[in-house]
Amino acid sequence: MRHVFVETNWVVDYAAPAHHKKKAAVDLLDRAATGELKLHLPSICLNEARRPIRELKPRHEADAIRQFLRWGKASGRVSIDEEATALRVLSMFESRVKEELKQLDTTLTSLRKHPGLDVFALDDAMLERAIELSGGDLEFVKPFDQAILAAVLVRAETLKAAGATDLSFCELDGDLQPWGKNGVSKPALTKLYDAAGIWVYGDFDLAVPAPPAS
Structure with a gap:
């Protein structure tokens, strides 16, 4: 063995x-x-x-992406639809990690x-x-x-x-x-x-x- x-x-x-x-x-x-x-x-x-x-909480990772989305939307590099999709994925991500940590x-x-x-x-x-x-x-x-x-x-x-x-x-x-x-x-x-x-x-x-x- x-x-x-x-x-x-x-x-x-x-x-x-x-x-x-x-x-x-x-x-x-x-x-x-x-x-x-x-x-x-x-x-x-x-x-x-x-x-x-x-x-290993998702807050820092998710906040960095949200900051990018705000910048991208303000600069015209991220569309409203792209922002909405990304935010939905972020919400799923945070929920999944929180549940796993529980x-x-x-x-x-x-x-x-x-x-x-x-x-x-x-x-x-x-x-x-x-x-x-x-x-x-x-x-x-x-x-x-x-x-x-x-x-x-x-x-x-x-x-x-x-x-x-x-x-x-x-x-x-x-x-x-x-x-x-x-x-x-x-x-x-x-x-x-x-x-x-x-x-x-x-x-x-x-x-x-x-x-x-x-």
């Missing part, structure tokens, strides 16, 4: 309103639903995702029950590992990210001890990627992921960077 870890950025890209939703994030859960792989998500990521998703808690709750997704709580071993990661070469990692990293490492080590050999982590957050600018390795993070047997992808397609043949 292929085991894939995801965190807050995946939740945001999956559960965001339709116009912000990322197809690759949705496809990854679909792949888990078919049994191709098993997704693992620290439960604290569901709570962390709420704020950035709720901030359903956010339901959407996040459904993830907890998804058969292809293992939502796990932090245990004592993970909290202890987070404390261990709080100093030394990993001081650049934020406290919350340290908790996520600890959760992924400990759960991966448990799976590995039980015989799992295909472990990976989809990580779009540069702070937890084991490489920096121009692909230069971050030794401290690379060592941790290697020890846990985790390959880190920078996308949700499980494609980049490609793992070695071994």
Whole structure:
């Protein structure tokens, strides 16, 4: 069985309103639903995702278009009919996004029950590992990210001890990627992921960077 870890950025890209939703994030859960792989998500990521998703309100985007319409109408570049059509579409857009945001808690709750997704709580071993990661070469990692990293490492080590050999982590957050600018390795993070047997992808397609043949 292929085991894939995801965190807050995946939740945001999956559960965001339709116009912000990322197809690759949705496809990854679909792949888990078919049994191709098993997704693992620290439960604290569901709570962390709420704020950035709720901030994806349509007001700023819609207001920018309304401002353009006012300018276009005043300058004669937008007709009355074009303005009316655009305003109807904007109204539909705002209504749809508001409705999706109202359903956010339901959407996040459904993830907890998804058969292809293992939502796990932090245990004592993970909290202890987070404390261990709080100093030394990993001081650049934020406290919350340290908790996520600890959760992924400990759960991966448990799976590995039980015989799992295909472990990976989809990580779009540069702070937890084991490489920096121009692909230069971050030794401290690379060592941790290697020890846990985790390959880190920078996308949700499980494609980049490609793992070695071994």
